[in-house]
Amino acid sequence: xxxxxxxxxxxxxxxxxxxxxxxxxxxxxxxxxADHDPERSWGRRRLFRCTRCEDSVLIEPEEExxxxxx
Numbered sequence: 001x002x003x004x005x006x007x008x009x010x011x012x013x014x015x016x017x018x019x020x021x022x023x024x025x026x027x028x029x030x031x032x033x034a035d036h037d038p039e040r041s042w043g044r045r046r047l048f049r050c051t052r053c054e055d056s057v058l059i060e061p062e063e064e065x066x067x068x069x070x
Contacts, residue, residue, distance in 0.1 A: 012057070014050040022052035 012024040027047045045060040 012048050012059075014053070014055055014057075016053060020052075022050050024048035024050050024057065027056075 013021045014024050015021050025048060027049050045058055047056060047058050049056045
């Protein structure tokens with residue numbers, strides 16, 4: 001992950017069989033250390049849950065391949 005880029009905020013929605021969309025909200029523990037130190041949240045996995053049906057999705061950055069020096 002390139003730490004020179006700022007963290008990007010996205011709105012995540014989930015589509016249902018009836019064609020409607022519902023927002024997904026991030027699930028965080030009550031005492032998440034990232035609440036007090038935002039840099040701790042960079043590069044970590046994030047769990048989002050649908051507000052309508054309770055489906056969930058896990059989002060994490062793809063592992064960056066090391067530079068080969070070429």
